[in-house]
Amino acid sequence: MTISRADREIARLMTLHPKGFDLSLDRIRRLLDRLGNPQDRLPPVIHIAGTNGKGSAAAFSRALLEASGHTAHVHTSPHLVSWHERYRMAAPGGGRFVADEVFAEAIGRVAEANRGETITVFEILTAVGFVLFSEHPADAVILEVGLGGRFDATNVVDRPAVTIVMPISLDHQAYLGDRVELIAAEKAGIMKRGVPVVIGQQESDIARDVLIDTAARLDCPMFVYGQEFLSFSENGRLTYQDDDGLLDLPLPRLPGRHQFANAAAAIAAIKAAGFTLPMQAVEKAMTTVDWPGRMQRLTSGRLAELAPEGAEIWIDGGHNPGAGAVIAEALGEQEERFARPLFLICGMISTKDQTGFFAAFEGIARHVFTVPVAGSEAGVPNDQLATRAAEAGLSAEPINSVAEALVLLRDNWEANEPAPRILICGSLYLMGDVLRENGTPPV
Structure with missing residues (x-):
């Protein structure tokens, strides 16, 4: 199998920098400052955290935007087969994984700016995403948190258009805490004062209460699943409901009833971010959404x-x-x-x-x-x-x-x-x- 230039660059970084997570924003902020703070020059950002469902929310958000005629960059992690999957670059008719030469050049530039200082590879690659997304035009950026929220390397965008917190449960306890309320508090760390937040369907009332309390303390316009919006299936169709009324939609292409709530969170978020969603676009998004490796x-x-x-x-x-x-x-x-x-x-x-x-x-x-x-x-x-x-x-x-x-x-x-x-x-x-x-x- 041919090894791409970007893969070689990342393999080299793996030998120079520690593996795993070291949750802090100091290192990436230092690096981004040297790069001219590309995270401050992004299109409207949809920032997504959660234990489960955040990848699906990203996939639905992308499908909704593209079906509406908008373009979107998408950052997700981890990848399945190739590092390139983490960066879907906006393009008319649908985004494409970043081209290898573009990716490799950005990695080299970011690594050079870091000057060999202590940093994790995930932080370098997050900075690469900000560089790529700031230098190529798009209508939106869909940004998935890697781990947690408060100290995740993606959490340097000070004014996203909207934040989304998807279902929270116990995971990564060594980093985030061993109780669901502690994990919820870490995920809630992506909320920003006055920025709209969508709170997806939660399996735990404790987690839901932590998220609502945090949003209220930060004066965030709040859209909570089961309150401001909801979804349910009826007669083989999906119904989405919010203060604007009902949408009668095809069932999502992604299997499982849990995807009904994931789709609803994405619809609520795209609307909260200020995008108009024509009915035909939402219908199309339900039938074209794609999220490899998940059902x-x-x-x-x-x-x-x-x-x-x-x-x-x-x-x-x-x-x-x-x-x-x-x-x-x-x-x-x-x-x-x-x-x-x-x-x-x-x-x-x-x-x-x-x-x-x-x-x-x-x-x-x-x-x-x-x-x-x-x-x-x-x-x-x-x-x-x-x-x-x-x-x-x-x-x-x-x-x-x-x-x-x-x-x-x-x-x-x-x-x-x-x-x-x-x-x-x-x-x-x-x-x-x-x-x-x-x-x-x-x-």
């Missing part, structure tokens, strides 16, 4: 061909108990329509609540194959992960790879049984490995 169905490719004939294969990189619950619910809805036995192929990293994730699938999954996560040094050994699944009440066994699990299913499948539904899950690193091996990377 994505694999219908072809090298790995898909190894599965039992007629099998339905889904991949989702959700990796905490909250994500497990919404994935299980989405698969349960599929089960209501098409009776198929469910098998999981799962790989996870050590910082996640593995047993809590698996607990959502008790009584739903027939069997779990646990696999190593090749793309991360923090991958849980597959035998240990099988033990965690068993602790959650699931039948589980370790196996060497996704491909081996698919072949094992195929070779032992009874012809008189309905073809299985297979969920490959547990880590975005694993999703990246799967999409790469399958030959279907994000575009």
Whole structure:
């Protein structure tokens, strides 16, 4: 495989700077000041935090803006297959991943401005995003938080057009705290005085109260799911409701009932940011939205061909108990329509609540194959992960790879049984490995 110039630049930075997170804004502010503070020269910014759903909110926001004839830069993390995925550059007709030469030149320029001083690679790459987005025209920037909010490297935009806080649950406890109210307070750190904030559907009343109290203290115009806006399905359609009235929409292209609330948060946010959303544009956005690696169905490719004939294969990189619950619910809805036995192929990293994730699938999954996560040094050994699944009440066994699990299913499948539904899950690193091996990377 050919290694791009940008990949080589990032690999070099990885050898010079510490890995992981060191939550502080001092280093990136110093670097951005040397670069002329590009974060202050951006189009209107839609800044998104949350434990789960922030990537979906970014995807819906992009779809809504582009369907309305606007252009948008998009910053998301982590990537699945290529670093370039983190920077979708605005273009007429739809954004495109940053070109390699443009990306590599910006990395080199930012690294030179840093002068070898202590900084994390994520901070350098966030600064690269600000440089790219400030130098190329667009109508908006969709900016996803990497970790937390208050001290995340993206939180140097002093006047976003709107902030969004999506569902909050326990995750990254080592950095953000071990209680949901502490995590909510960190995520609420992206709110800015007087700037509109959209508070997405929350699974915890405690988190919701922290977010509302913070927004009130900062005099933020507030749009809270279930109060100022909401969504629900009826007769196979999605209804969005706010003070302006009702929108009767197609169901979102992204599967799962949790996407109804994610779509609603994006609609509310784009409106709060001052953009006009014609009805036809919102309808189009629901049917064109795309978010790879999250309840994505694999219908072809090298790995898909190894599965039992007629099998339905889904991949989702959700990796905490909250994500497990919404994935299980989405698969349960599929089960209501098409009776198929469910098998999981799962790989996870050590910082996640593995047993809590698996607990959502008790009584739903027939069997779990646990696999190593090749793309991360923090991958849980597959035998240990099988033990965690068993602790959650699931039948589980370790196996060497996704491909081996698919072949094992195929070779032992009874012809008189309905073809299985297979969920490959547990880590975005694993999703990246799967999409790469399958030959279907994000575009």
